[in-house]
Amino acid sequence: MRGLRWISAAAAALALTAGVAPMAARAAEPDALDVTFCGTSGPLPVKDRAKPCVAIQAGGGLYLVDIGPESAENLQLWRMPLATAKAVFITHLHSDHIGDLGEFNMQSWVAGRPAPLPVVGPEGVDKLVEGMNEAYAPDHVFRNAHHEHDGIALPIAAGLMEAKVVDLPAPGADGVSRAEVWSKDGLVVTAIAVDHSPAKPAFAYRFDYKGRSVVISGDTRKFPPLAEAAKGADVLIHEAQNDGMTRMMSMGLKMQGNPRMASIIGDTVTYHTTPVEAEEIAKAAGVKQLVLTHLTQAGLPMFKPETFTKGMDAVGGPEHRLADDGMTIVLPVGGDAVVFGQK
Numbered sequence: 001m002r003g004l005r006w007i008s009a010a011a012a013a014l015a016l017t018a019g020v021a022p023m024a025a026r027a028a029e030p031d032a033l034d035v036t037f038c039g040t041s042g043p044l045p046v047k048d049r050a051k052p053c054v055a056i057q058a059g060g061g062l063y064l065v066d067i068g069p070e071s072a073e074n075l076q077l078w079r080m081p082l083a084t085a086k087a088v089f090i091t092h093l094h095s096d097h098i099g100d101l102g103e104f105n106m107q108s109w110v111a112g113r114p115a116p117l118p119v120v121g122p123e124g125v126d127k128l129v130e131g132m133n134e135a136y137a138p139d140h141v142f143r144n145a146h147h148e149h150d151g152i153a154l155p156i157a158a159g160l161m162e163a164k165v166v167d168l169p170a171p172g173a174d175g176v177s178r179a180e181v182w183s184k185d186g187l188v189v190t191a192i193a194v195d196h197s198p199a200k201p202a203f204a205y206r207f208d209y210k211g212r213s214v215v216i217s218g219d220t221r222k223f224p225p226l227a228e229a230a231k232g233a234d235v236l237i238h239e240a241q242n243d244g245m246t247r248m249m250s251m252g253l254k255m256q257g258n259p260r261m262a263s264i265i266g267d268t269v270t271y272h273t274t275p276v277e278a279e280e281i282a283k284a285a286g287v288k289q290l291v292l293t294h295l296t297q298a299g300l301p302m303f304k305p306e307t308f309t310k311g312m313d314a315v316g317g318p319e320h321r322l323a324d325d326g327m328t329i330v331l332p333v334g335g336d337a338v339v340f341g342q343k
Helices: 002-017 071-077 101-111 125-135 137-147 224-229 243-255 259-270 275-285
Strands: 032-039 053-058 061-065 085-089 117-121 161-165 178-184 187-194 202-209 212-216 235-239 289-293 319-322 327-332 339-342
Touching: 032 071, 032 212, 053 071, 053 202, 061 187, 071 101, 085 101, 085 178, 085 187, 101 117, 101 125, 101 137, 117 125, 125 137, 125 161, 187 224, 202 224, 212 327, 224 275, 235 275, 243 259, 275 289, 275 319, 289 327
Parallel strands: 061 085, 085 117, 117 161, 212 235, 235 289, 289 319
Antiparallel strands: 032 053, 032 327, 053 061, 178 187, 187 202, 202 212, 327 339
């Protein structure tokens, strides 16, 4: 009996890494727009936070917005259904938003994804995909040669990625530049131009599923057209950086004799959004909930949620909270509930 228990425990552990959910995993909602934060930091290392990644489940499919370093590991540890991966949507081509793309593609293919993985994003995403496919080509050959036997299929063609480059039109009368980039199984995804210059093009994405909706800002300075594009959404997931904390970081690095990093950190205030500005965008959009992510300062000794969010309540916008890795949001179809949880 002891041996059987050991085998059962080992199988459960292997199921974690294979993206297979044992009976103890949280059951998916029967029909909902389901959000999981698989990475909530910025480019700096932060304990217990991966780089930017948001997972969306709807209509039986798994979709990602960005896939930063360490986030693919989170997806496996949480037993996310990797084999159901349908697409990855890239907001922009900074390294902290794309670093785990190759790993996620490989892991979802090994888990049983039956077709090439579409990767949707701005100009340059085609070069990213081409390079990743080439870099992982030997790995795919090795795995196919070793594991494709006795009815187990691991076709190399299914392990590839396919790029879809999005070229947004000029802004419309409402000032928004946007285009529908996905429509399948009841889910509609819209790419929206934001301003993260000099990193451009840069996109936000809106996910609409059977009357429920979530908007993910990507990286951007405060950009009023995003409020227009987010109108009617249930949840706005917006990046946020506290400029005061950033300047303190820069000053501290300079005092420690590191002018290079002091300059680089100091530069970031010009193309990110403060928590107060994010609240102003959420208020203008009229969304039900605002969730702040891309929390670069979260691992610093000076970081306290009440300090980071100071001034937000005075805006008078929607309820807000800070994202953690593993935070979930469920938007059941046929109602207006916004249900927060944790993996």
